[in-house]
Amino acid sequence: MAIKLHDFNGEHSLTWDAGGLAADAAVAGAGHEPNGYFWEGLVRFTWPDIAERLGFDSEAGMFCAVGSPGDLERLKTAVESVITSPEAVRDLIARAKTSGFEFDD
Template sequence: MTPLTLIETSSGKYSLLLNAGDTSVDGLIEELGHEPNGYFWEGVAQLLVLHEATALDGRFDYDPEGGMFCAYGTDRAALEELGARMAAVANDPDRIRALMSLADATGFEFDD
């Protein structure tokens, strides 16, 4: 799941975290006109849930900041699946390009 981490913040409560600006695709994200901050990564998560993993919808919440992406909730399995999907994007320039194309095609706007 690298570069994401899943932690248990208290009994039965989990957070999926990504330090924004620490991925291998940050330069590409900037070339594509976006800021690789926590809000951008929330958009990535939303796109993945909306178009590839609809079963995850509503199973966790988001709380990003400029320097960090965070999804949290009590459903560890859902956060693990999101983490695996996001790691695939964060480690693959082709996946970033594909998601940017999908966003353009569907009118999705990143809040970065």
Template sequence: MDTNNFEETIKPFFWVAHKSSFSVCLNAGSYKPEIFETREDEGFEGNGYDWGSLARVFLDERKPHLAEYVRFDPEAGMFCAYSSNPESLKEFIVDFKKACEDDAVINDLFSRAELD
């Protein structure tokens, strides 16, 4: 994977290296609010938990081979995915960001997300 522009490619998500694991996070609320507005009557707000639900559908349907490596730990104000395998997490976030930028794909995936 070309990592020269990795951090720029995944924005507004951001990469965090820890001692023995890695995280990718998003300050929830400002990125793609229109996705969650389509289901706000069901209780979706675009918070970290909602992003976690959306990311879970993406992982399960589009990247099942990464499911054993990528975990989620969202909070109200932040989405967070983490792994001890940096290459798996990088593959996940690069492809998840691409999906987020494709309205048809992300809305289709979100149609199957469940409130956390």
């Protein structure tokens, strides 16, 4: 699984392919679809301080955030350990559920 940082004509984005991630089984086990929209919701819930400064263009098969190189680097560092850890994802989904957060997956 590779998180990719892109620079297209001065527009910076961060992407990864949804599906095939180590955490997918935990996402599905919690009743969610492990698609780009789910991951966008997880980012918005878990790192709202970063998410509020980003734009999102996620799809079913891909997560995509658009923003400054600094914010995207911060997000990349934060999310790398989560998308590879079923335990971390289960914990974050449980926290989101407790807080009343609704995923749009």
